Amino acid sequence: MPPQNTQPKYRQIAEYLREGILNGTYPAGQPLPSEETLAKQFGVTRPTVRQGLTELRASGLVEVIMGRGTFARSPQTRPSHTRPRGIRRTPDGGYVEADGIRWANAEPPVATRTDAPLALADLLRIPPGEPMFTYDALQTADNGRLRQLHRTYVPFSVLIDTKYEEEAPPPAPELYAALGDLGHELHFTEYIRTRMPLPDQAQALRLPEGVPLLHITRVTLTATEKPLALEEFHLPGDDLELSFRL
Structure with a gap:
């Protein structure tokens, strides 16, 4: 029995x-x-x-x-979307994302001042609490079908003795050209992890219950590996995979 x-x-x-x-x-x-x-x-x-x-x-x-x-929703199923990661230079000297997606901001991002928390200060190699210019944007593409949250951080110390002491720098990706105009040769490092979304993030990205976020942190560095800026991308993690050329 x-x-x-x-x-x-x-x-x-x-x-x-x-x-x-x-x-x-x-x-x-x-x-x-x-x-x-x-x-x-x-x-x-x-x-x-x-x-x-x-x-x-x-x-x-x-x-x-x-x-x-x-x-x-099977965990063995291949995602519907594969997005290459990385940044490439255009012939005119600009920077574009490797996936070629044209993102539109739901609202124009506005620079606000925030103080660097410990985790970000460590990546940017600045003292915790250092002031930073911060931009937040909800971005959409493909008639709203694709959504991501994008945040840009620029430490004040990076902008000393530049014109951006008097005016806020632009958010990424326009930030890359601005940093290049200051004489920096740019390189990028990304860190990727998953976590469950906060309630406001789940609402903004229209995530069903139980769906995690892809949390991508991108650090912009000089040729001598000095960090200049940091970005955070939050993307739906249920039907998306990222690809990298090595």
Whole structure:
């Protein structure tokens, strides 16, 4: 006689669906059985079914689309979008992103003053608390289908004895040309990690529950590896992969 399953019913439902998603019974993008069907199958109420689905949403294995139902999201499925990372020079001396995407700011970014937190100060090799020009932008492309949050930091100390002591420098990517005009040969280093979004980030990027962020930190450096500026990019991490030429 097989051992009796002593797990709570909602967890049994979650495990049943998780196994079906991982073994391909429910392919990515396909609808899962309805709440009513699962409730009858397991002899429970619909709120119990929803509790099991909530577990799967938190782990990123299902997506609930209002008015359409609940859909599988397999971790083995290749993302729909592949974006090359990097920066290239244009013939006129400008800088463009390697992915060629033309981003538009939802609103014109405005320079604000912030004090460098410890983690960013370490990357920029400046004292914690040093003032910085900071720009924030929600950027969209492809008629709003693609979204990212972009933040630019420029330490005040980088701008000493330049015209930008009297006026704010432009945000990236225009910042690169401005730094080049100051005589710097630019190089870039990126750091990439994932984390769960803050509530305002999830709202701005329209992220379903359980979807992580790709958090990219880009440091702009001189030829002698002196940091000049830092950028942060936050992108949806559910249907996107990044590629690099080595």
